Amino acid sequence: MTHPAIALIQQRFSGNRFDESHDMEDDLIRQLVDLATRAPSAYNLQNWRYIAVRATPSKRRLCELAYGQTKVSAAAVTFIVCGLPPDPQALGRRLQPFVDTGHMPASMAASWQDDVRKKYADPGAARDEAIRSASLGAATLIHAASALGLASSPMTGFDEAGVRRAFKLADEELPVMLVPVGRAAPGNWPQKPRRPLSEVLEIA
Amino acid sequence: MTHPAIALIQQRFSGNRFDESHDMEDDLIRQLVDLATRAPSAYNLQNWRYIAVRATPSKRRLCELAYGQTKVSAAAVTFIVCGLPPDPQALGRRLQPFVDTGHMPASMAASWQDDVRKKYADPGAARDEAIRSASLGAATLIHAASALGLASSPMTGFDEAGVRRAFKLADEELPVMLVPVGRAAPGNWPQKPRRPLSEVLEIA
Numbered sequence: 203m204t205h206p207a208i209a210l211i212q213q214r215f216s217g218n219r220f221d222e223s224h225d226m227e228d229d230l231i232r233q234l235v236d237l238a239t240r241a242p243s244a245y246n247l248q249n250w251r252y253i254a255v256r257a258t259p260s261k262r263r264l265c266e267l268a269y270g271q272t273k274v275s276a277a278a279v280t281f282i283v284c285g286l287p288p289d290p291q292a293l294g295r296r297l298q299p300f301v302d303t304g305h306m307p308a309s310m311a312a313s314w315q316d317d318v319r320k321k322y323a324d325p326g327a328a329r330d331e332a333i334r335s336a337s338l339g340a341a342t343l344i345h346a347a348s349a350l351g352l353a354s355s356p357m358t359g360f361d362e363a364g365v366r367r368a369f370k371l372a373d374e375e376l377p378v379m380l381v382p383v384g385r386a387a388p389g390n391w392p393q394k395p396r397r398p399l400s401e402v403l404e405i406a
Numbered sequence: 407m408t409h410p411a412i413a414l415i416q417q418r419f420s421g422n423r424f425d426e427s428h429d430m431e432d433d434l435i436r437q438l439v440d441l442a443t444r445a446p447s448a449y450n451l452q453n454w455r456y457i458a459v460r461a462t463p464s465k466r467r468l469c470e471l472a473y474g475q476t477k478v479s480a481a482a483v484t485f486i487v488c489g490l491p492p493d494p495q496a497l498g499r500r501l502q503p504f505v506d507t508g509h510m511p512a513s514m515a516a517s518w519q520d521d522v523r524k525k526y527a528d529p530g531a532a533r534d535e536a537i538r539s540a541s542l543g544a545a546t547l548i549h550a551a552s553a554l555g556l557a558s559s560p561m562t563g564f565d566e567a568g569v570r571r572a573f574k575l576a577d578e579e580l581p582v583m584l585v586p587v588g589r590a591a592p593g594n595w596p597q598k599p600r601r602p603l604s605e606v607l608e609i610a
Contacts, residue, residue, distance in 0.1 A: 205410065205411075205414070205553040205554070205555075206409065206410050206411065207409075207410065207411035207414050207549065207550075207552070207553035208441065208550070208553050208554075210409070210411050211441050211444050211546060211549065211550055211553070212441070212444060214444060214446075216446050228609065231607070231609060232603055232607065235603060235606065235607045236600075236603055237412065237415050237416070239600045239601065239603070239606060240415050240416060240418060240597065240600065241545060242418075242420050242545075242548065242559075242560050244560075244562045244563075246598040248600065248601050248606070250606060251606050251607075251608070252606055252607050252608070253607075253608045253609075253610050254607065254608070254609045254610065255610045256609060256610065257610060260610045296599075296601060297598075299599040300595075300598050300599055303599075305595055305596075305598075306595075317563075321563075330537055331562065333534055333537045333538055333541070334537055334541045334562065334582065334583070337537070337538045337541030337542050337545070338541050338544070338545045338560070340542070341445060341446075341541070341542045341545030341546055341549075342415060342545055342549070344446065345411065345415065345545075345546070345549050346411075346412070346415055348411070349409040349411035349412050349415070350409070350412075351409075355446075356446050356448075356542070358448045358535065358538065359448075359521075359525075369610060378538065379538070391504075391509055391510075392509070393444065394450040394501075394504050394509075395500075395503040395504055395507075396440075396443050396444065396452065397443065397452050397500060399436055399439060399440055399443070402439065402443060402452070402454060402455050402456055403435070403436065403439045403455075403456050403458065404455070404456070404457045404458070405432065405435060405457075405458045405460060406457050406458065406459045406460065406461060406464045406573060
C-alpha cells in the first residue's frame with residue numbers, strides 16, 4: 203500500500219494565493235515549527251531559527267521588504283527561516299541530552315565538537331552549512347504544512363539587509379528563505395512541470 | 407484526524423546502520439528521485455542533479471571519499487545531490503511546458519528569465535541558490551524515503567574535489583550532500599534530541 207505522504211509530495215504546489223481571513227493560532231505555529239525542527243542537520247547542530255511573522259503591521263513591513271509580493275501579507279503567517287554558523291560550544295549543549303540518555307558516549311560528543319571547530323573555521327564553509335541547515339528545515343516546514351492541510355510558498359526574493367534590521371536578527375543570523383504558510387485561496391497554479399527524470403538522474 | 411505524514415516527520419532518524427543485503431531496483435531509485443524533484447526551487451529552476459551510486463565498486467570509492475564512513479557503502483544506494491548555478495536559458499525550457507498549457511503567460515516566463523539573469527550574475531548568489539535548491543531536494547528525498555519505509559542519512563563530510571573527479575561532475579555542479587538510502591539494520595539511534603522550541607521560535 204502506498205503511504206499517504208507520497209501523494210502529499212506529489213501534489214504539493216507553491217501557493218501564490220492565500221485566504222486572507224485565515225488566522226493562525228499559537229498552537230498551530232508551534233506545531234509547524236516543532237515539525238520543522240525534526241529536519242536533519244550536520245552533527246545535529248540545529249543551527250536555525252524561525253520567526254513567525256503574524257501581526258498585520260509586521261507582515262505589511264515584511265511584504266514591502268519582499269518587493270510587494272502580496273502572498274507575504276495574505277498568508278496567515280510568513281516564516282523567516284534563518285541559518286546560523288555552526289557553533290562548537292552550542293553543539294556540546296545540544297548533544298548533552300543524548301549523552302545523558304546513554305545513546306552517545308561523551309567522548310564522541312567531544313570529538314564532534316572538535317570536528318565542527320575545524321571544519322567550519324572557514325567562514326565560507328560556515329555560511330554554506332547555515333544555508334544547508336535552514337533549507338533542510340524550510341523543506342520540512344513545507345512538507346509539514348502540506349500534512350496539516352496548509353499551502354506554503356518558499357521565497358528567496360527579499361531585501362536581506364532590510365529583513366535583518368526590521369526583525370532584529372543577530373549579526374550571525376542569515377535569513378535564508380521566507381515561507382508564507384496559510385490556507386490556500388482559489389486560483390493557485392498546480393505544481394509546475396518537472397524536468398524529465400533522464401535529465402536529472404544518473405545511476406552509477 | 408492527524409495525517410500519517412506527521413508521524414513520519416516526528417519519527418524520522420538519520421540512520422548509521424543499513425541492511426547490506428538490500429539491493430535497490432531501478433524502479434525504486436526512479437520513484438525516489440521523481441519524488442525528490444517535486445521539491446520547490448526558486449523560479450522553478452530545478453537546478454539539481456542526482457547521482458544514485460549503487461554499484462559496489464562505486465560505493466566503495468565514494469566511501470573512501472567520505473573518509474571511510476561505512477554507511478555510504480552499506481546502504482543500498484548513496485545519492486550524490488548536486489546543485490547548479492541558476493541558468494536563465496535553461497529556465498526558459500523549464501517554464502515552456504507551463505506556458506504551453508496556458509498556466510503562465512509567455513511574458514511572465516521571459517520576465518522570470520530576466521530576473522534570474524540579474525539576480526544570479528553574482529557568483530556568490532548563484533552558489534547560495536545551488537546549495538538552497540539541492541538542500542530542498544535532499545530534504546524531499548529524505549521524507550520520500552521515510553514514506554517508502556526506508557532509512558536515510560544526509561552527510562556533508564566528504565572530499566568535494568575527489569567526488570567531483572570520481573563521478574565526473576561538470577565544472578559548475580556542486581556536490582551539496584550525500585544521502586545514503588536503504589533498509590535500516592538494527593541498532594540505529596532514534597531521532598536525536600531537539601532544542602526547546604522557545605530557543606528556535608519567535609512569534610512577531
